[in-house]
Amino acid sequence: MTNVAFTVNGDSVQIDVEDRTLLVDALRDKLQLTGTHVGCDTSQCGCCTIRLNSQAVKSCTVLAVQAQGAEITTIEGVADDDQLHPVQAAFSACHGLQCGYCTPGMIMATIELLSTNPHPTDQEIREGLSGNLCRCTGYLNIESAVRAAQTEMAASHRNEGLISTGQKS
């Protein structure tokens, strides 16, 4: 067993893990963060996508011990208390989920996509989601959700810009 310390959704945690324990299993089994799902064992489905040091990773491709000192965000840490993240809200509003199993990973991948590329083209959206499988929706509504979230986030950035400009004057 190895002791690992990292931050999850803003909380500092310390857990003992086997060397072989995958980060996804540590999150689910040791920290009860069961919103991160496991859908395969070959890093193909993307259900376990989280943000690790502000980058999206499939948490089944990372050993828990590699997370030493890292800052991790899981789906449970995306909303600001009751205030949903625009990507979360857009997935529901656009009917971008049915069974919901792939959804946490899809949302984390979308947050990554929009943080690195705030104005993705349709093709870039598809590429951004290419690491995530969904069996229910056929993806079209997921793509709509990404576009809706993008619009929402761009609008709120503009508003923030206006406010800060106003403060300066």
Next chain:
Amino acid sequence: MTLLRHEDRRLITGSGKFTADWNLEGQIHASIVRSDRAHAEIMSIDIEVARSVAGVVAVYTAADVTASGFSPIPAGPDIVGAHGEVIIKNAMPLLAIDRVRFVGQAVAMVVAISEDIAHDAAELVEVDYRELAPIASTEQALTQNAEQLHINASSNLSLVYESGDSKKVEQAFATADRTTTLTMESQRLCGAPLEPRAALVDYNATTDVTTVYTPTQGLLGMRAALAGITGLQASDIEIVTEDVGGSFGLRGGPGSEHGLLVLAAQQLKRPVKWVARRSELFIGEWHGRALTLTGSVALDKDDQITALRFDDTVDLGAYNCYFGGFIGTNNLSVTMGGAYQIPALYMQSTLVYTNKVPVTAYRGAGRPDIAFAIERLIDQAAAEHQLDAVEFRKKNLISKEAFPYMTANGTEYDCGDFSAVLDKALDLANYSSFSERRKAASLQRKIRGIGVGYYVEKSGAGGAPKDQVSCKFSGDGTLTLFAVTGPSGQGHETSFAQIVGEGLGISVSQISYQAGDAKQQLIGNGTGGSRSLYGVGSAFKLLIAAVIEKAKPYAAVALSVDVDDIAFDGGRFHDRSATNSIHLNELVSQVAGEEEHPFNVTAETTTGANYPNGCHVAECELDPDTGVVEIVAYAAVDDLGNVINPELVRGQVHGGVVQGAGQAFTEAVVYDDQAQLLSGSFLDYAMPRAGLVQSMVTDTHAVPTALNELGSKGVGESGCSGSLPALSNAMMDILRQLGAGPMDMPYTPYRVWQHLQDNKA
């Protein structure tokens, strides 16, 4: 942005509860040892090394299952064959007895204090096999001297089934002006819901109740089948299902693991958990499709279809499991004439054992396959006889005036307007201007094809005698609805609340839905056959009236008028003069007390099958240098009867169409000639990803059915029934332009390119 569905908040915040998310105090973990041979005798199983591993609690083999008296997996209904014989059934034992018959068959189970220890120890179970000749295809199974898989099934035949009138069809072919015959494969698929199969079983020795946490499509089906396997009373089994990560037909009943976990939980007196790894699901969870369909059509000199015949071969896999036998028989025959007025129909299907994973229902379960086969045959006949494929269809469609229409093999389609649906779809697809788009594509060195697919499918009547629902009012204004049908993404919580909310004039935010609360003691069907909305939704429609009737006397007292003078409208009870009124919500709280709320009622209905249908039009473009085919346009018009929630319906159509596109372009279960699986992970089994279908326009054309209270038809399976033929016909259109003959799915770049090289005009 407002949330669309009741179920969404928990699912987008990570607080949904899927089976693997459950953990119980003191739980231990199971790992299944699976056969790596396709066909072999088990000479011995050495479990001693595994059992001696620190942390291992127990190791089970078939001997333990036999000693417990547990039964095998249900082998499905007693289907009657062509000569009155009943299907030969070979049920799959929970653990292989003496012989393994497919790669992945469960052979032993290890239970340990951790999942890792269980998996490690499972590797140490030594099985000594004596290999037998494997049967890797139905052709091989049917050859003389083929190894026989089951002692009771000579020639590896489970059943030869027929439907329709062979003599009449023969006569029509004998006098036909022209005929066309085509053989098509609807290849074996993995349903692959993204939540892996999983179970957690807890046996309470004090109450003698066994609690099973697991994904299901409906609690009663799971409970009844598990009772059958374990010998327990159904009332002693409690099934707990909250969120389900997709089902698609695979989750109607238990797998081996469920039975084994019950056995272990009872004997070890500890909760036992098992969560499948994806790689074991490719070999351990049911497969779907696996049909070879040969269709022949006879035409008279006026291009009228005079007869249709199908000869189908069904690859059952190694055992009869659940609906496996039903797919290639009833489900293929029931709508075998499609949308066409054909005076003579006959089909025969041969159900064959092979050394492969057993097959059962997967989205549509035979209906997409037959829709695909008819529509490809129609296009092939049109091409062979120089007919316009659309005009040929129009000439043969069942006319609106002909409903109710009895098909030549005895299926009554209650209603429809096929010509209107076809026309609307052609409009939506801009069919008439296709030649311009084809020309534009050719300038880019692309070959563009168009395909039309008209499907008619039978939505399920359901196995239960009726669908019962109930409701529970609380003084705080909330209303809980109950039924047994379990959702797995369809949005039951949203649509049932919508139906009842609209009917009672109360906000949907007050209403929740709960599937399978045992205390309600309801009966009904699980989710399957696209039937939950119209079956259970219809019962909820009746429940509205029952609530109003129950509440009227209380409203009369509250308004001090005679009960006969009470009317209900938009959530309010009022007297005839409409001067005084009271809202249902207010009445609910006034009446609420310690006792059960008097407005709690039950309702029930029996709904037969109905016939959703639709026309899908696809356009695809081939890059002839690479074999890459892109789906560049897709239009779908469906007659789903009355639509309750358009967003959810569109979601079902999208999902179904893309699952069909997955079968058409990417997915295939591949076995080698030794019946070893080659497509055993998402690296090898190509699932549809974002971008496979890039856009879709959808519309509906409602011809409400009178067969249920809502006038709605099924939608869950319609998408793939439309997309398989539309996409395939677009692909065949491309091949025809290049002078190449037809090919089978999946149309992957490699297969298409190779087909073109082999069939250069």
